[in-house]
Amino acid sequence: MNKIIFVFAMMIANFAIEAQVKTPQASPKSTTTQVVGLTNVEIVYSRPSAKGRDVFNNLVPFGKLWRTGANENTTITFSDDVVIDGKTLPKGKYALYTTPRADNWEIVFYSDTNNWGNPETWDETKVALRTNAKPEMLGRNVESLTIGINNLDHNYAHLEISWEKTLVAIKFEVPTQKTAMASIDKALAGPTAGDYYASAQYLFQSNGDISKALIYSNKALEMSKDKPFYYYRLKSLIQAKNGDKKGAIETAKISLAGAEAAKNQDYVKMNKDSIAEWSK
Numbered sequence: 001m002n003k004i005i006f007v008f009a010m011m012i013a014n015f016a017i018e019a020q021v022k023t024p025q026a027s028p029k030s031t032t033t034q035v036v037g038l039t040n041v042e043i044v045y046s047r048p049s050a051k052g053r054d055v056f057n058n059l060v061p062f063g064k065l066w067r068t069g070a071n072e073n074t075t076i077t078f079s080d081d082v083v084i085d086g087k088t089l090p091k092g093k094y095a096l097y098t099t100p101r102a103d104n105w106e107i108v109f110y111s112d113t114n115n116w117g118n119p120e121t122w123d124e125t126k127v128a129l130r131t132n133a134k135p136e137m138l139g140r141n142v143e144s145l146t147i148g149i150n151n152l153d154h155n156y157a158h159l160e161i162s163w164e165k166t167l168v169a170i171k172f173e174v175p176t177q178k179t180a181m182a183s184i185d186k187a188l189a190g191p192t193a194g195d196y197y198a199s200a201q202y203l204f205q206s207n208g209d210i211s212k213a214l215i216y217s218n219k220a221l222e223m224s225k226d227k228p229f230y231y232y233r234l235k236s237l238i239q240a241k242n243g244d245k246k247g248a249i250e251t252a253k254i255s256l257a258g259a260e261a262a263k264n265q266d267y268v269k270m271n272k273d274s275i276a277e278w279s280k
Helices: 002-018 176-188 193-205 210-223 229-241 245-261 265-278
Strands: 029-036 039-046 075-078 082-084 087-089 092-099 105-110 127-133 136-150 156-173
Touching: 029 136, 029 156, 039 136, 087 127, 105 156, 127 156, 193 210, 193 229, 210 229, 229 245, 229 265, 245 265
Parallel strands: none
Antiparallel strands: 029 039, 039 075, 075 092, 082 087, 082 156, 092 105, 105 127, 136 156
């Protein structure tokens, strides 16, 4: 009887697997990524097609808010603050809404990206930036909605929305020079305490040059204003590995005091255990 039930259950399971029908989406999802200068931009949207229909002022009515795509929100993400029409749009992820008109489009970057289509209740406080752009007529037909980044420059690019014979382009500026100069200044200023700490940690964990690890550890403590307890913890481990257990104990005591002050019980225990081990 149990065997019959098992066979019957397997038949149902196989039927359920075979019954999963896969069909293409009417508006397939698309992800576009582009680096503009040093800024990463990502667009995620669903792409409806015209399929012989008149799009603007018909399928997409003039003067009404449009999700600028199909299905869930069309989103655009900037890794840095960008400037549009002299206004700053903070870095982050936004839903892209538009209100198409024959002679002018309104484009809205909306901070709530969790809607399916237009929000049930529009919240003006969630409008991160609003701008306008004039539509251009194309000499060719764009069958499927296309949103992309074009006209690339180190300092700017254009967010382009095209469908049917209409193209709308919104210029956005990116902080390439500011980001590049910050990177240059940091590199020319030399390594930080964190860089030395990370290097010492790598050499210790990878069984590298332990003498050099100690030099890096000392340099990290020398450059650090706060001298965190975990910096001392690493130095004590390096000292012990280098055969200097007396020095390791003294350093571990400093780490222990810092860990107790920070109420970090994990480091308190590790330091106490190490001090006991190295004191034998």
